[in-house]
Amino acid sequence: MEITFEDSFVTYIPKQINGTEIFYYISATSNNGKTITKPMTAPAGYFKFVVENNVTIAGNVSQPEEFNISQNYPNPFNPNTTIKYQIPELSFVTVKVYDVLGNEIATPVNEEKPAGSYQIEFDATVLSSGIYFYRLQAGNFIETKKMILLR
Numbered sequence: 001m002e003i004t005f006e007d008s009f010v011t012y013i014p015k016q017i018n019g020t021e022i023f024y025y026i027s028a029t030s031n032n033g034k035t036i037t038k039p040m041t042a043p044a045g046y047f048k049f050v051v052e053n054n055v056t057i058a059g060n061v062s063q064p065e066e067f068n069i070s071q072n073y074p075n076p077f078n079p080n081t082t083i084k085y086q087i088p089e090l091s092f093v094t095v096k097v098y099d100v101l102g103n104e105i106a107t108p109v110n111e112e113k114p115a116g117s118y119q120i121e122f123d124a125t126v127l128s129s130g131i132y133f134y135r136l137q138a139g140n141f142i143e144t145k146k147m148i149l150l151r
Contacts, residue, residue: 063115064088067141069095072122072134076150079127083108083120083134090114091138097122098133105132113138124149 064086072081087093095109105127108120122134129151135144 064117067136067138067143069134069136069143069145071145072147076148077124078150079123079125081122081124081147083122084117085119085136085138086117087113087138088115089139093136093138095120096135096137098135100131100133 065088067085067087069083069085072083074081083095085093085095091113093109093111093113094107096104097106097108099105106122108122109118124132127149129149132147132149133144134147135142
């Protein structure tokens, strides 16, 4: 996508997500204060930008190309850790946490999500020290990682 503006600033703002497309508005305000807003669509994902006078910008709305779940950080942790994951398409997503015996401890995510990158702040305040596993299941993708809670 390439857009040319003669004055003002522009923001690329996500409004509503539907499937693998994102609906957004481009809003431009001229030096005389007149604002024009135009509805647009793009592949899922978003970014923001600011435009100076007489500038042409080209932007690319990116989305993940594959399913992925990253190693939690920090690891070992006490008592909070961050789990990041990516999904390339609209999917029903489940992230579950298990103890070493395979007992389900928590389900921080259990819903349909559009393509994108996400993160979970996992709070293990009520759990004891030990090894835990977290699993992402989205579509046909399933991956499990290990994390260590150290008190």
